[in-house]
Ligand SMILES: Nc1ncnc2c1ncn2[C@@H]1O[C@H](COP(=O)(O)OP(=O)(O)O)[C@@H](O)[C@H]1O
Ligand SMILES: O=c1ccn([C@@H]2O[C@H](COP(=O)(O)OP(=O)(O)O)[C@@H](O)[C@H]2O)c(=O)[nH]1
């Protein structure tokens with residue numbers, strides 16, 4: 127499935143490339159030379175949706191419903207990182223420290239986990255939940271994967287509601303405490319909102335009011351995906 131991306135290439139300005147982490151640049155070079163080795167123009171391009179929103183805005187909850195009703199593969203960047211953190215991985219300790227501080231894991235690590243998950247996905251309709259988290263994440267993804275998202279869903283939720291939901295989540299997460307939540311909310315405003323603004327300016331964002339019950343919110347989400355039916359051959 128990874129090969130589906132290989133023939134696609136986006137141009138990113140030299141200045142933006144220079145702002146990328148050296149490890150990311152190395153990954154880009156590796157994948158660019160991979161791409162040159164195979165002619166994959168006949169492969170089908172996956173339909174990629176980024177699902178964004180503040181911590182606790184309900185991304186995971188709504189993604190599960192979209193996945194089950196519309197047949198998308200649901201890849202949660204946070205879950206992939208937590209799995210990696212709990213495995214005997216060389217990056218485990220780094221990931222744990224970054225998550226505990228509410229900061230953002232280096233793009234090269236997250237993107238290689240996402241790439242692996244896309245490769246093993248059973249659907250070519252993909253939801254990427256909670257990524258990209260920063261402009262640096264976004265630029266690295268677009269350069270390495272070679273595609274932009276087809277669609278961006280943004281869950282807009284008041285901070286006090288997000289905090290209430292996180293404190294009630296009860297999943298034993300190391301970042302679901304008030305001290306880390308404060309940091310995550312700041313990181314969301316400063317680093318993640320510019321990504322939403324970038325894709326808004328390209329007309330790709332569907333903003334969903336993320337207050338109300340899970341079902342009420344899903345009704346709004348449903349309308350967006352239902353309108354894509356002809357494009358995606360969706361069944362519902
Ligand atoms: N509309 C809602 N109303 C109340 N609680 C919700 C709603 N949507 C999700 N939750 C709960 O809030 C918490 C955070 O939701 P989650 O989907 O994990 O958010 P995110 O992935 O954006 O952090 C979870 O415990 C979830 O069950
Ligand atoms: O692309 C990502 C996704 C998540 N995270 C880290 O993982 C944490 C939890 O992410 P998740 O999306 O699970 O949290 P949510 O927003 O759903 O509460 C974030 O605060 C970040 O520290 C990251 O660094 N990069």
Ligand SMILES: [Mg+2]
Nearest residue numbers: 185186204256
């Ligand atoms: Mg989540």
